[in-house]
Amino acid sequence: MARLHSRRMHRAMSGIALLAVTTGLVTACSDEESTPSTSTSSASASASASASASAVPGARGAAKTKLHMIENEGHRLAFHVTDGSGAVIVLDAGGGEDSSYWKDIVPELHTATGATIITYDRAGLGRSEAVAGPWQVQSAVSDLRTGLRKLGVTKDVILVSHSQAGGIATYLTQQNPGLVSGSVLVDASLPPLYTDEEIARIVAANQPAVDAAKKDPSKPQNRQLIATAESYAPMHKAYHRASWPDAVPATVIVSEKTPFEGSPQDAQRWRDAAASFVRQGPDRTLVTAKGSSHDVLKDRPALVLKEIEKLENEVAPR
Numbered sequence: 001m002a003r004l005h006s007r008r009m010h011r012a013m014s015g016i017a018l019l020a021v022t023t024g025l026v027t028a029c030s031d032e033e034s035t036p037s038t039s040t041s042s043a044s045a046s047a048s049a050s051a052s053a054s055a056v057p058g059a060r061g062a063a064k065t066k067l068h069m070i071e072n073e074g075h076r077l078a079f080h081v082t083d084g085s086g087a088v089i090v091l092d093a094g095g096g097e098d099s100s101y102w103k104d105i106v107p108e109l110h111t112a113t114g115a116t117i118i119t120y121d122r123a124g125l126g127r128s129e130a131v132a133g134p135w136q137v138q139s140a141v142s143d144l145r146t147g148l149r150k151l152g153v154t155k156d157v158i159l160v161s162h163s164q165a166g167g168i169a170t171y172l173t174q175q176n177p178g179l180v181s182g183s184v185l186v187d188a189s190l191p192p193l194y195t196d197e198e199i200a201r202i203v204a205a206n207q208p209a210v211d212a213a214k215k216d217p218s219k220p221q222n223r224q225l226i227a228t229a230e231s232y233a234p235m236h237k238a239y240h241r242a243s244w245p246d247a248v249p250a251t252v253i254v255s256e257k258t259p260f261e262g263s264p265q266d267a268q269r270w271r272d273a274a275a276s277f278v279r280q281g282p283d284r285t286l287v288t289a290k291g292s293s294h295d296v297l298k299d300r301p302a303l304v305l306k307e308i309e310k311l312e313n314e315v316a317p318r
Helices: 002-012 018-022 105-113 137-150 165-175 196-213 220-239 264-279 301-315
Strands: 033-036 050-055 064-072 075-082 088-092 116-120 157-162 180-186 250-255 284-289
Touching: 064 137, 075 137, 088 105, 088 137, 088 165, 105 116, 105 301, 116 137, 137 165, 157 165, 157 301, 165 180, 180 301, 196 220, 196 264, 250 264, 250 301, 264 284, 284 301
Parallel strands: 088 116, 088 157, 157 180, 180 250, 250 284
Antiparallel strands: 033 284, 050 064, 064 075, 075 116
């Protein structure tokens, strides 16, 4: 009976890689439901950063952006900066995705808010250099923190994080008081999900995808899947104990379908984790993206833009 249950669970979660529940790889207007639970440095290149000007990738007659190559712990990372004033909005894509994930929203967000917009490529993606070994969330936090510091950004950050980037957002905000003034977590990986039982289900269901990736490790997405799998269980056991600072407002956008479209049980746990996260602290708001897959930015871009603008109006310095 246990084997039969395991096979059924695997079929229900088939096609969901580890990256799908911690990243933005899964892709599959209406009203949304909201439940409330509340001085910026302009980005500038440091001496260690090389910069070049170009149009925002995919932008339609948009403002210019600059590419800054920033070194951290022996590897170089690509940061893309569209200068503005007031707040700094940092857009952090899910695993397997680089800065181009945000290409359509950057010009609209810049026009709507006038803020400085920063996107970046995590190690091994886009123009950033790869790092050998298992993927470690604390290394990703160090990369983002160092990049922002070398760009002169030390406060008033509005952090927009999708999927896997939820872990980076949590630790960055927790470990750097005063840096983040508010966050929009877009169907993000959140600590309440990762009970021992759920971690075991995710690892077991996705082992075939990891095995397949190992047959062609030359692809960047396969490399990241393999690296994530190597550290997945212990990293998420620790993440389950992490907490979000009460002083930092957060808007949590949860998709209706979640990364677990094929598994009603796990999909409900994903939604429950988002609701639990919101209940755990003040100034947190839950927004349901009706009809959306895990890829909320593609399915409901206007909703994502609206929630970022709303938070920016609430927390940005004037």
